[in-house]
Amino acid sequence: MERYSSVEKKKTFREMVSELEFNNKRSCGLWLILVGAVIIVSLVFGGRFIVNPIIFLAGYYVSFFIANVNRKVRAKLSDGPTSQFQIKMIYFGIAALFILMFFIAGPFIPSWNWRMIWLGVSLATGVHFLIFYFVHGRSMTVLGALCIAIAVSGYAVSSVPAAIFLTADGLLKLGFGIWMLFFSKPTRARR
Numbered sequence: 337m338e339r340y341s342s343v344e345k346k347k348t349f350r351e352m353v354s355e356l357e358f359n360n361k362r363s364c365g366l367w368l369i370l371v372g373a374v375i376i377v378s379l380v381f382g383g384r385f386i387v388n389p390i391i392f393l394a395g396y397y398v399s400f401f402i403a404n405v406n407r408k409v410r411a412k413l414s415d416g417p418t419s420q421f422q423i424k425m426i427y428f429g430i431a432a433l434f435i436l437m438f439f440i441a442g443p444f445i446p447s448w449n450w451r452m453i454w455l456g457v458s459l460a461t462g463v464h465f466l467i468f469y470f471v472h473g474r475s476m477t478v479l480g481a482l483c484i485a486i487a488v489s490g491y492a493v494s495s496v497p498a499a500i501f502l503t504a505d506g507l508l509k510l511g512f513g514i515w516m517l518f519f520s521k522p523t524r525a526r527r
Contacts, residue, residue: 356525358473359416363403365517366413368479370399372510379499379506386450386498415522422471429467436460451490451498458505459487472516473523479512 347355374395381388402409418426441456462483468476483505490501 356419356422356470356473357416357522358471358524359522360410360414360418361472361475361516361520361522362413362415363410364468364472364476365513365515365520366409367399367403368509368513369517370403370513371396372506372508372513374399375502375506375509379503382499384450387454387502413517418471425467425470429464429471432467433460433464436463451494454498454502455487455490458490458502459484462487473525475512475516475520479508482508 374392375387378387378389378392378395381391404410437457437460440460441453444452444456462480462485465476465480465483468480486501486505486508490496490498
């Protein structure tokens, strides 16, 4: 016996993905610009922390409010609706970011190994960008892959200061943000 009528038929994951519209690239672009700038400023004042945690956290939360919480900014930058599936993926992606940071960077907190902590944060962020494909499209998979490559390079080449890799990470986010805010157009998932 069917659980759903033909009108209420539950969509498969593949059907939901094939119907996605990526209408909020510009707000994501603003977010990436702000976070990229926060990373760069935090690096300038990082000192022994590499990335200044006070500046980073304060800047991160102010940026989050400006780009993601402020309804006027979101409405101005939005090119259409976000589906319920995409909203669920946003929450899943944010939760995954904090879980990944806990498991990747968290083990280095007791020893205060700032290099490993910040590279772990960078790696976790790159992985979480892959989830945001479902919200903003293919550009997020490219950004995620590049962020992962930068973080892994930082782990692999310990003779190079972490600040170099983290600067590259911040500049990458800044560049993608500029592209998404000013040049990217709404798209649909390929069927």
